[in-house]
Structure formats: C-alpha cells, structure tokens
Amino acid sequence: MNWASLSDFLAMGGYGLYVWGSYVVTAATLVWEVALLVQRRRRALQAVRDDVLIAGARHETAP
Amino acid sequence: MNRSQVIVSPRIRWFRFAAPQEFYPLAGILARWSAAVAVVLGVIGLVIGLLIAPTDFQQGDSYRIIFIHVPAAWMSMFIYVVMAFWAGFGLVFNTRLSSMMASALAPTGALMTFIALWTGALWGKPTWGTWWVWDARLTSELLLLFLYIGFMALQAATDDPRRADRAGAMIALVGVVNVPIIYFSVQWWNTLHQGSSVSLTRAPSMASIMLAGMLVMVFAFWAYAIAAAMHRVRSIILEREKSTEWVRSLSGTAS
Numbered sequence: 001m002n003w004a005s006l007s008d009f010l011a012m013g014g015y016g017l018y019v020w021g022s023y024v025v026t027a028a029t030l031v032w033e034v035a036l037l038v039q040r041r042r043r044a045l046q047a048v049r050d051d052v053l054i055a056g057a058r059h060e061t062a063p
Numbered sequence: 064m065n066r067s068q069v070i071v072s073p074r075i076r077w078f079r080f081a082a083p084q085e086f087y088p089l090a091g092i093l094a095r096w097s098a099a100v101a102v103v104l105g106v107i108g109l110v111i112g113l114l115i116a117p118t119d120f121q122q123g124d125s126y127r128i129i130f131i132h133v134p135a136a137w138m139s140m141f142i143y144v145v146m147a148f149w150a151g152f153g154l155v156f157n158t159r160l161s162s163m164m165a166s167a168l169a170p171t172g173a174l175m176t177f178i179a180l181w182t183g184a185l186w187g188k189p190t191w192g193t194w195w196v197w198d199a200r201l202t203s204e205l206l207l208l209f210l211y212i213g214f215m216a217l218q219a220a221t222d223d224p225r226r227a228d229r230a231g232a233m234i235a236l237v238g239v240v241n242v243p244i245i246y247f248s249v250q251w252w253n254t255l256h257q258g259s260s261v262s263l264t265r266a267p268s269m270a271s272i273m274l275a276g277m278l279v280m281v282f283a284f285w286a287y288a289i290a291a292a293m294h295r296v297r298s299i300i301l302e303r304e305k306s307t308e309w310v311r312s313l314s315g316t317a318s
Contacts, residue, residue, distance in 0.1 A: 001115065002115060002116065002118065003114070009113075009114075012124040012125075013118055013123045013124035013125075015124045015125040015127075015189055017185075018125055018128065018185045018188060018189050022128045022131060022185045023131065025178075026131050026135070026178050026181075026182065029174055029177065029178060030287070033291060036170075037291060037298070041294065041298045043298075044298040044299075044302050044305075047302065048305045048311065051306060052311050
C-alpha cells in the first residue's frame, strides 16, 4: 500500500484533478457505452418481436 | 455416415461461424466471458495502479494516468486495424458478417481514442504545461478519432446496409495508413510526446510493479473491447436479419 490515509489517496500528491479527472471520465464513458449497448439490444429484440407480430397479423388476414 | 462427414468431423469447421446464425450464440458466449475477464483484470489493475504502485520519483502521482492512457491508446490503434481488416475482408469476399464485425468495432474504437486523447490532455498539463500541442503523435491520434467518426457517420447516412458496408470499408482501408504514423510518430518526428516505455526489443524503462499494473490494464481493456464488440455485433445481426426464420424463432426464447 502506497498511501498513509484516504485524503492522501484522494490528493494524489497534488495531482488529484488530473488523475481523478482521467479515471472518472474514463469510467463514465465506459458506463455510457454499456448503457448504449444494453439499449441497442433491447431495441433490436423489440424490432424482431414487432416483425413477428406484423408477419403473423398479415398471415391471419390473408384471403 | 457418408465420406465427407468422416473426413471433416474430427476438426472444428471454423468457416461455419461465417454464417450469422452460427456466430450469434458464439458471440454471446465470448461477450459474457470477456466481460467477466475485463471486470476481474480491471479490479486487479486498478488495485496495483492506484494502491500498490509507488509514486514516481520524477512525475509524482501524475504518472498514474498511464494505467488507462496507454491501454486506451494501444486499443484505439489495434481496434482500428482489426476493423479495417474485417471491413476489407467483407468488401473483397462479400461476407455479411465481416462487415457487421467492422461496424461493431467502430464505436468502441472511437471511445478508446477519446479516452486516450482525454487522459493525454490531463497528463500533458502537469508534465508539459499544456493540454494540447499540434505535434505528430497527438495530431495523428486526433485524426484517428475523426476516421472512426467518419466511418460511423457514413454508415449511418447510407440506408442500404450493404452499400454502407462498402462505403465504410473504403474509409477504413484508406485510414489504416494513419496507424503506423501514430505508432512511429515519436521516432520519425521531434515531438513533445515521449517515446515508448515498453518495447519488444529492449528492457522496459519502468519499474516492474508499474509495468505489471499497466499490462494487466491492457488486457482488461482488451477483454472489455472484445465484450463490447461481441455484444454489439449480436444486436447488429438481429437488426439486419430480423426477417429471417432463425431470428424469428429466437424471439420466443430470446435470452
């Protein structure tokens, strides 16, 4: 362990703004991408379900 | 059992994974395992990088940005090469899945490029005294971001997916020249950016615990990129093949 205390750790030897600015923004962008991935999958699955419903409806009303 | 089965059966027939319906479940397995590996390695890498590794005698604690800057920068270049490979493969052999793979890699590559630039700026300020300089390494990395964005924008602007694939492949292949320029820029030009600390031909110029932390983070980012691309390619397969029988048969049991 390199740190004596939590405030030591957060201060990063005076470079806290730069170090935490890097880590926090990186974490935020990764979380953002994961959220987009989940959203895209949900929409893709919904589109497949809609497609099946439309196809089924078309089949039933066919003469 | 006929003859062809006898000959082929002992080997795994890799080419069958070129078919989207064969690749779809495999991509799901790869995505789950890679995500697990990324989380485990990410935690180990962060513990080493932020808690265990000692303060650098020259740069102080600002050097800790290296544990995300270098992995992101390496992945930004590596993903581009893989993306250009699959885009070019799809262009030449007209294989649908290759082009889908290229599209699946682009957003993650762009994100890695952004992270490399962002952390680079935050590292540049305390060590060089400036957020940004127009030198060869930084400028070519910025160009990489524009290439990713151009690839995605062109694909988004083209309605027919196969035409979008071909147009995207052209950008991806032309832009691949930029990757060796980024990589060798610190040797070819006088630049503010330091040379590489890690090389295959000589001993690394870093303390071994710092090096270990950085390499663990490289593999964590690598695993993350695989997981993200595999997850995304599954969505792309569903989007593009939604009218096929095999996708429709998924919808009842979709997991």
